[in-house]
């Protein structure tokens with residue numbers, strides 16, 4: 518009798534342990550997507566609150582994170598507190614490839630994913646990297662909102678993703694550790710960090726550079742130790758990553774724009790009511806408008822900040838890159854009718 522009781526309580530204990538371990542396992546999974554919770558308002562009526570998850574790769578002082586915060590604030594205000602946003606910055610949830618997978622599976626709801634990364638999966642995104650294509654961020658946003666811009670956005674869809682728009686960072690510049698390069702001739706043989714996006718790497722190869730496809734978090738140490746001689750970057754990330762501590766020259770070429778693509782989980786977005794979808798879209802648009810105005814106003818502030826930190830900030834005449842521009846247009850217009858239309862419609 519005593520033995521039966523002991524076996525029984527051991528069984529109960531083991532079952533409880535298995536349940537506890539299973540629960541711990543769930544907590545260890547990266548995230549589990551939208552969280553809906555029911556609560557009661559001041560009148561005692563039940564209210565459902567939705568908490569969305571958004572991931573991106575930049576540090577918290579970068580424009581894209583600040584735009585994500587603005588998106589969260591707008592969601593909360595426009596939904597009277599029924600929609601909130603949790604933000605996972607700085608690649609906390611992994612690489613862009615990991616984040617795209619998590620959006621596809623629905624374990625996160627939204628991501629800001631670089632068009633550069635997407636250009637390796639969906640080649641029409643190469644259109645965005647036409648060298649010297651746009652004068653201003655405003656012009657690039659106009660291209661994104663056009664029919665052809667929307668068709669390129671839709672080319673990311675089909676695996677559980679929905680494209681909701683573009684959020685642009687500052688245009689790309691060239692940072693050199695200790696050489697004031699003034700032309701592709703001066704850049705020949707340099708090892709520069711260039712995002713592993715085919716159109717971006719083609720541009721630099723055509724200028725005689727050896728492109729190194731390092732991820733952003735590895736760039737500071739590579740520059741400091743001389744593994745690379747410089748990089749393709751934006752002014753924002755040059756400041757937020759303190760590259761001015763290890764590089765002397767910033768050529769503000771503004772030779773390419775730098776879009777992130779706002780991706781959502783397709784099924785989850787479509788499962789929202791029409792009113793909720795409108796709140797999400799309007800909140801995103803408010804964040805995009807804020808980012809456009811803010812970043813445009815920051816251009817001169819960022820240049821001054823780099824100078825204050827000891828960098829020489831200078832310009833390179835765009836006509837030095839005529840060969841690279843022609844090579845890009847010839848190769849990529851051939852590649853797809855959408856890229857051709859984008860270049861022919863928007864090249865300044």
Ligand code: BEZ
Pocket residue numbers: 574575631686712732733749750751754
């Ligand atoms: C980069 O990898 O160069 C980068 C990514 C996100 C924002 C800015 C720069």
